Amino acid sequence: MTRPFEISRRGLLSTAAGAAVLSVAGRAKAAGKTLNFADIGVGDPGGDWSGFTKASGWNVNLVAIGNAPSAILNVMIGGGGTSTYDIINIVGGMQPPLISNHLIEAIDPAEMPDWAKDTYISEYLTEGKPGFQFIGYQGRLYGVPSVLQGDAFAYLPEKTGPLDSYAALFDPKWRGYVALENNYTTAGQKTALYLKKAGLADIKDPANMSPAEIKAVVDFLIGRKKGGQFRVLWSSFEQAVDLIVRKEVYVIDCWEPMVFAAAAKGVHAVYADPKEGYLLWAMAAYLVNKRNGSAAEKKASYELLNFMLGGWYGAKITLLRGYMTNPLAPAYAASHPAEFTAAEAKKIAAITANVKHKFDQGGTWQNRWPTHIDAYESEWQRFEAA
Amino acid sequence: MRRARAAVRYGLLGLPGVFLVVFLVCPLLLTFAISFWQRTGFTFTPALTFNSYRAFFSGVRLLVFDRSLLISLEATAISLLLAYPVAYFLAFHAVPKAVRICLSLFTVPFLINYIIRTFAWTYLLDRSGPVNRLLQWLGLVHHPVSWLLYSDFAVFIGLVSAYMPFMVFPLWLSLSGIDQRLIEASWMLGARPARTFFGVILPLSLPGIFAATIFGFVGSFGESAVPTILGGVGFQLMGNTITSAMDVLDYPLAAAMSSVVVIAMLGLLTAWFLSFDLRALLGKIMEWRR
């Protein structure tokens, strides 16, 4: 019998002992006063929470989670999220399932001094505005807006020339060179916006469609899919950037920071300013309804939420991720040259101005939990299987 | 003293069973129970309804199930055809040092995160990738070919490269354990190599084939990253459609689909157990009854 792997019993035992020691040593890592901050990656200021720690005495432990509803709900309902996390920072609008399962708490803006300074809240997100569904539910506030953005699509001008309508995504001219996001509340809703504006389908509100309306949207998409219009349905940031950088597709339904990422890799893509408008959305930091949470943790959580409404955090996130954050950010970056270079401050101001323009243009507010979400999901399954 | 020893013995031997019953069978029964529950809005309440099963068997998700079965069977067959000759060669025709190096080389790539590994294929196979450039340089095609990526072909590449190496190892283990005297006896009795192979070696390597098939088939069936990264427009396997049901909090449907998968797999396994003697599977260890 061939025996290429020779190990002694003693070797095996010492490995086992070593592993045990290692894991015990690992457990001894200082816990201290730490807030657990579950985040989809966008809210990570490069691991630097020193400003908050210095002011509050609390450390922040960032846990990277997925943004898909299943990822969030599974972790919160089953995975002990409510016994671990203090704050979850995800794309907003998830209140209906989160609240009905008692996973998050209402917030009190009075606990956060910087809340009142955030004019984006009063302009776009307060009660009565269509963006309210990203932070509020049934008249109460649940989320602190951490990021705001409007989505459209991107294209490679060298291949397509200037484009200004979602019609490009479905234009047979680009057959086989188009990619959509695999997501009914983004790609599905953008398609609905296009069909409505182009008069191709009778859709009352692209943000909250009836089962018949979403079926019409999916029928349209299936027709295009069968015609070979789409190269792929992407489902990750990395994939979408790659599709642009490798020029695998010319027109792509995507997020604007992907265009920035492509630019950093030397590929010039343009994020369109479509005549139909944008898909507007916001990220929300929710206060977790923590089992056995202490009053001190709650106080610190509010301090962290307030920190996120502040200029440094906002500027840092805008710089790193390419999203608009809060009104204090551009001014803070411009007035703190020790922390942000002039070029960085300029970039932050430019991103902010660009996103503000989108909100002025309008469009449709993304709805992560439409009334007939089950119909959305099962119709989208039909699209994928077609 | 004797009794104490027996207690220790059965305690130790029973440990994995108890461990699995507590941490696996219990959660699984819970899942099975939930598949009959009633879903009302955002929550679900205990009930005995077949709604979830009806939704599964009457909708497009059944197509996904069929496709998953077919794709995993095909991927497993391809992998087996590739892995068996390798394992055979290593077991009978290679010096121990070469075996050691080969098997080690087969394992190293797996320490790299599988998402990064799978994703790397897109760089290699896309329309401007090295494979397409090579094909054009060779003059085999004049325009980049699209079907290399975002296609069934790419899914097979992803599945085979992800699970085939897992299959080499058990195959090699079982082949290298075959008693040389049996092979030589067959030769001395005048059997031709092909006859020795099908009459002696192949049956004796069944335990390895069994383990390899399970690794390959089950691995592919449960895969969710390969189809989303490499598959065509909307390519889904079971894992993807289950996740999609969870996206809208339809836990009963997700549970029903999981239960169907588990039952189907157990069915396949039982069929295998019944059609093959377990002794062939477990080899000499089963012949030995104290």
Next chain:
Amino acid sequence: MPRAGHGALSFGSGAVWILIGVLLFLLYLPLVPPVLFSIGLAVPGVHTITFRAYGELWGSPILVSATETTMEVAAIVGVAAPALGLLSALAVRELGIPRLMMLLVLLPLFIPGVSMGLASAFFFRELGIAPSLPSVALVQTIWALPFATLVMLTVMSTFDPVLLEAAYVTGANRLRGFLDIELPIIRPGVLGAVLFSLILSFNETIRTSLVQGPLNTVQTYIWSTYKQTGLSTAIYALMTLLILLTLVLMASILVIVTRRRAA
């Protein structure tokens, strides 16, 4: 050089060496892009190499702590799963209910990862097991167990029980017989099981993400950034280091073993 030159069906060495070469080439091919990206060659038209990512790697606290967690979990799983696997394999043989034991042990393979993760998560919550290192290790051990057991069974199936009978005749008890006769022979299986368990632990994402609680593993961190913000070059650097480290480790083990044999 061929050990079983006569009798065994010969595929023709040359052809199989070529097949092995091609397969290894295909397996290593996807490792090339990450290495190139880690030294800044991701950008089309850029040909200057930079090792900046390797510096950034240590400045990323989340990546460093995720690496620690991954190592800890792998160490536990790499010991627990093979140990339980050995016991399971013995139980299949000794307890007189081989079919049932086989079904039980293989069960973890048949449950889709996301369902298994969610079911365990719910179950742990009922038991009051907080999501943390033990829960991650537990979930991964269950996942690796069938692999470890099957590898072990494959080796044990070739073991000739006559050897044990001989040991008993000469007065050895069951334990001695197992430790002195059988274990040395099935050692490749034990090592194989350890290797499989480590590899599975290094790649598990779906189940882990549901029970990780306040921790990140390298896998869950990569999955999250891959989905939402893009992979940093530091991650590619980490993967490259991992490849190099493993290859160096394997090469040195081979050298040591060969030297010892020669001596």
